Amino acid sequence: MVPGLKDMTIEELTEEFDFLGLWEDQCRYLIELGEELPPLDDSEMIEQNRVHGCQSQVWFIPEVHEDATGTTIGFRAKSDARIVDGLIVVLLTLANGKTPEQILETDFAGTFERLGLESQLVPQRRNGLYSMVERIRAIAKANEGRQSPDRTTGSETTEVENTSDNDVVPSETSGAQGKPTLPVADDAKSLDIELVRSQFPALHHTLDSGVRVTFLDSASSAQKPQCVIDKEREVYEQYYANAYRGVYRYGDRISRELEHSRESIRQFIGAESTDEVIFTPGTTVGINLVANAWGRKFLKQGDEIVLNELEHHANIVPWQWVAEQTGAVIRYWPLTDDGQLDLDASAEVLSEKTRLVAITGMSNVLGTVPPLSEIIAKAKAVGSLVLVDGAQSVPHMPTRVAKDGIDFLAFSGHKLYGPSGIGGLYGRRELLEAMDPFLCGGHMIDQVTMNGFTVAHLPAKFEAGTLPIAQAIALGRAVEFVAELGFCPVHSHEQSVLRYAWEQMRQVPGLQIYGPDTAHRGAIISFTLDGAAAQDVAQLLDIKGVFVRHGHHCTMPLHEHLGVPATIRASFGLYNTKHDVDVLIDALHFVRQELKLDS
Numbered sequence: 001m002v003p004g005l006k007d008m009t010i011e012e013l014t015e016e017f018d019f020l021g022l023w024e025d026q027c028r029y030l031i032e033l034g035e036e037l038p039p040l041d042d043s044e045m046i047e048q049n050r051v052h053g054c055q056s057q058v059w060f061i062p063e064v065h066e067d068a069t070g071t072t073i074g075f076r077a078k079s080d081a082r083i084v085d086g087l088i089v090v091l092l093t094l095a096n097g098k099t100p101e102q103i104l105e106t107d108f109a110g111t112f113e114r115l116g117l118e119s120q121l122v123p124q125r126r127n128g129l130y131s132m133v134e135r136i137r138a139i140a141k142a143n144e145g146r147q148s149p150d151r152t153t154g155s156e157t158t159e160v161e162n163t164s165d166n167d168v169v170p171s172e173t174s175g176a177q178g179k180p181t182l183p184v185a186d187d188a189k190s191l192d193i194e195l196v197r198s199q200f201p202a203l204h205h206t207l208d209s210g211v212r213v214t215f216l217d218s219a220s221s222a223q224k225p226q227c228v229i230d231k232e233r234e235v236y237e238q239y240y241a242n243a244y245r246g247v248y249r250y251g252d253r254i255s256r257e258l259e260h261s262r263e264s265i266r267q268f269i270g271a272e273s274t275d276e277v278i279f280t281p282g283t284t285v286g287i288n289l290v291a292n293a294w295g296r297k298f299l300k301q302g303d304e305i306v307l308n309e310l311e312h313h314a315n316i317v318p319w320q321w322v323a324e325q326t327g328a329v330i331r332y333w334p335l336t337d338d339g340q341l342d343l344d345a346s347a348e349v350l351s352e353k354t355r356l357v358a359i360t361g362m363s364n365v366l367g368t369v370p371p372l373s374e375i376i377a378k379a380k381a382v383g384s385l386v387l388v389d390g391a392q393s394v395p396h397m398p399t400r401v402a403k404d405g406i407d408f409l410a411f412s413g414h415k416l417y418g419p420s421g422i423g424g425l426y427g428r429r430e431l432l433e434a435m436d437p438f439l440c441g442g443h444m445i446d447q448v449t450m451n452g453f454t455v456a457h458l459p460a461k462f463e464a465g466t467l468p469i470a471q472a473i474a475l476g477r478a479v480e481f482v483a484e485l486g487f488c489p490v491h492s493h494e495q496s497v498l499r500y501a502w503e504q505m506r507q508v509p510g511l512q513i514y515g516p517d518t519a520h521r522g523a524i525i526s527f528t529l530d531g532a533a534a535q536d537v538a539q540l541l542d543i544k545g546v547f548v549r550h551g552h553h554c555t556m557p558l559h560e561h562l563g564v565p566a567t568i569r570a571s572f573g574l575y576n577t578k579h580d581v582d583v584l585i586d587a588l589h590f591v592r593q594e595l596k597l598d599s
């Protein structure tokens, strides 16, 4: 029962919502309900009673009632917005007068679903609603199992100390997982490669010379399928607005689309909650975020960070920087001669001083795919965290962060057939919650005063400012596209192209391939041609329409290890074919002729 309100059950409230049917009318009804909510005293509308995570100001005051039959809890509450007051009435109708145990068993999310609130509330308001649920559950949790005083008569009501948001008990509703958004592929089917290729407009161009484009630089940045291009365009043409701000229709739609994308990404990488999926500009920023927000807070003098020479500069330099700031020490896990991590050397590099193993999921030069589960097990055995640089692995193989025990995963949208300027960082909830914020400003705060600020809940805590909105939404479409094709068909197609390329390239005179055999690598081959500068090779290949990258590929330590200043890299995406390999091989013979390498 809600004090001061007419006695109403949740069933009656649901019936009324059903009867009204239209959200417009239900919204008016919520306002009416809210108008009946009794006011609180000014002395009660204080910080201690405030519920954080709501856009409006909301205050909750719990009262524990004890008598011979047991303990029940009642709440008095109020906000500064009338629709929110209506939502408070819904919550109090669900919770008031129940025992702590009954409150903890209450299916809040199910009721919101039945009332249509799940689909009608804008995400900010929905998050606020769940923050109130969390407060109610935290108070119930704190009073669970409380024995009633041994009295035979009489009863007592106590206003209990409010539970702060820091003590909030994570509930099954917080960061609730949404409905499946990812299509399920038929793993037994092979890729219909012509159909796949037809969806990538940029693959179908010819140069002025009449030569067809053969794109072999997906490790740098992949081409985009039409559905991703269309999605970004749809955002601008149909409902563009800033996200998480406006309650008007465009603002609402855009926030929902973003959350849909976040949910698709969550499923794609196997995270438990969307709270653990942070939009970032890409892998580099994701790793910098962890280095600064986790590293600067938790690393101290003598702590060890384990890297290896395969790593991209994005997974070396932030750690060098943070080591310099904190006194932590970097250790390098040795490589075998063929460019794999030397697992036999694990005892030399891992110890109780190891705080973090930061490792690539797939090398952007050698294609090496380290045995992550073995490495994670070894790291966990010494109590270390593991960060995976997924820039290359996430587009090519399934990622299951929760199942595999990955603590942090950073990846880039542009290598995943999505837009540039957007990517993701996964972090395990407890770690993200314990970390400091990285960038500060709008959206990442809960309260700001002239004297300081408090931070917002996840994931907003790490999403300061305005996101690249259209790109983040289109990234969701990109992961749905890959999921629709399925990693089984994609991987076996890419591996067959890789094996074919490997065999053909090895027959080109003077061509050296770096790294492990095809059983231990993804679809990347870096090579040199004896007697030719990498840049000349790449330039001449371009004449034949073959687009490859050359240079150190942001891996100077690896190139030093290989003993060459630069390599040429052919990298394959899900749209490349054996025909592309044939074109590459012909073009390599052309290069050899042009550079007179035969003579």
Ligand code: PLP
Residues within 6 Å of the ligand: 219, 220, 281, 282, 283, 284, 285, 312, 314, 315, 360, 362, 363, 364, 389, 391, 392, 412
């Ligand atoms: N890590 C690896 C393995 C990469 O291949 C790249 C890009 O090539 C990065 C990190 C950096 O990615 P971004 O430039 O998208 O931040």
